[in-house]
Amino acid sequence: MNTPSLLILAGDGIGPEVMGEVKRIITWYGEKRDMEFDVSEDLVGGAAYDAHGTPLTDATMAKAQEVDAVLLGAVGGPAYDNLDFSVKPERGLLRLRKEMDLFSNLRPAQCFDALADFSSLKKDIVAGLDIMIVRELTSGSYFGEPRGIFDLPNGEREGINTQRYTTSEIRRVARSAFELARKRNNKVCSMEKANVMESGILWREEVTWVHENEYPDVELSHMYADAGAMQLVRWPKQFDVIVTDNLFGDLLSDTAAMLTGSLGMLPSASLGVPMENGRPKAMYEPVHGSAPDIAGESKANPIACILSFAMALRYSFNDGAEADRLEAAVEKVLADGARTADLLGPEDGTPISTTAMGDAILAELDASL
Ligand code: NAD
Numbered sequence: 001m002n003t004p005s006l007l008i009l010a011g012d013g014i015g016p017e018v019m020g021e022v023k024r025i026i027t028w029y030g031e032k033r034d035m036e037f038d039v040s041e042d043l044v045g046g047a048a049y050d051a052h053g054t055p056l057t058d059a060t061m062a063k064a065q066e067v068d069a070v071l072l073g074a075v076g077g078p079a080y081d082n083l084d085f086s087v088k089p090e091r092g093l094l095r096l097r098k099e100m101d102l103f104s105n106l107r108p109a110q111c112f113d114a115l116a117d118f119s120s121l122k123k124d125i126v127a128g129l130d131i132m133i134v135r136e137l138t139s140g141s142y143f144g145e146p147r148g149i150f151d152l153p154n155g156e157r158e159g160i161n162t163q164r165y166t167t168s169e170i171r172r173v174a175r176s177a178f179e180l181a182r183k184r185n186n187k188v189c190s191m192e193k194a195n196v197m198e199s200g201i202l203w204r205e206e207v208t209w210v211h212e213n214e215y216p217d218v219e220l221s222h223m224y225a226d227a228g229a230m231q232l233v234r235w236p237k238q239f240d241v242i243v244t245d246n247l248f249g250d251l252l253s254d255t256a257a258m259l260t261g262s263l264g265m266l267p268s269a270s271l272g273v274p275m276e277n278g279r280p281k282a283m284y285e286p287v288h289g290s291a292p293d294i295a296g297e298s299k300a301n302p303i304a305c306i307l308s309f310a311m312a313l314r315y316s317f318n319d320g321a322e323a324d325r326l327e328a329a330v331e332k333v334l335a336d337g338a339r340t341a342d343l344l345g346p347e348d349g350t351p352i353s354t355t356a357m358g359d360a361i362l363a364e365l366d367a368s369l
Helices: 015-033 046-052 058-066 089-099 113-118 167-183 198-214 225-234 246-258 303-315 320-335 354-367
Strands: 005-011 038-042 069-074 104-110 130-136 148-151 157-160 187-192 219-224 241-244 267-274 280-286
Touching (some): 005 015, 005 046, 005 058, 015 069, 015 303, 015 320, 015 354, 038 058, 058 089, 069 089, 104 303, 130 167, 130 246, 167 187, 167 198, 187 225, 225 246, 267 303, 280 303, 303 320, 303 354, 320 354
Parallel strands (some): 130 241, 187 241
Antiparallel strands (some): 104 130, 104 267, 148 157, 267 280
16 A cells, blocks of 8 residues: 555644644654655645635645545634635635545544543543544534525524435444444444434434444444433443434534543544545544634643544554554653643643643653554
């Protein structure tokens, strides 16, 4: 197989700062593990708007379609808040997701022991937590037609969004969840509202079909999404993989994220259909935004972006051992007490900088050899 290719789109605000640490880790893999990547870089979001008047040029879009994986930092910032909707930084991100058809959004919620005190839940409920939420990302209420705000004959207005899913849309994201479960603890819980929504009934039937016909070895359960939200905060460790639609996934993945503490710790992957070389179309990005309040001060936590690269190793380059190595290095650094400001309370000591966190992780990677 050819040298794996990466397109780095660092974006705005803290995006380039946290991506800077990922670039050092990519270099480390080249030098110390003989893992070469063909890396190119380009602009997205406000940075692309400043240079080209658009948050994503056609040339960058074309490049994203060709590479094995896109690594994205973050987009947006106050300088762009008043731009027309069509050229807002977030449009660049949405265009990437849509045109690459990244239908399966993987949001791990993992609680490192060293940070268990940081969660808003009791330590014994979250310590050791490791669950994965698979959210359908390209259909459902955020895309369904008809949509819009309409004037009614009686003078009122009506806002409409349409929740719709087809068989193939449900089956492909269900497969993605079952595949993941096989590499983890072999359990999938599917969440919808089959009690009140026809799209939920179809969702449940199709997930069950995929299970019975293709993945009978995986344990499948179903839950209504509202009950699932309660269970997530009551006893999250009962779950392994949760698969759900776009709207419920948006809410449930943010709920699960908060079990683990800081936004600066949360990675994500968005995967599409396999390309000719067998690798899925893929984009990896931290969940957080461009954090304009701390941008340019080397205060940002680079771990979410670094763990997103670990997901790229695992899901695009099928190298679970190296992903484990990188995740273990992060865990060790946290266990040793390294903390950026977001991981400290007001009286918890002195934070380290973005680059110092990168230094510590690189030192741990060296120690792992
Ligand atoms: P945000 O995630 O940027 O920041 C929320 C809070 O978390 C801030 O206090 C910030 O300092 C802190 N934070 C975020 N990431 C951190 C990190 N790695 N280390 C330490 N602290 C961190 O969300 P926001 O403030 O609502 O949005 C800021 C801008 O980012 C807006 O323009 C928004 O549209 C954009 N945004 C982009 C994305 C994306 O690129 N995927 C996601 C969310 C928001």
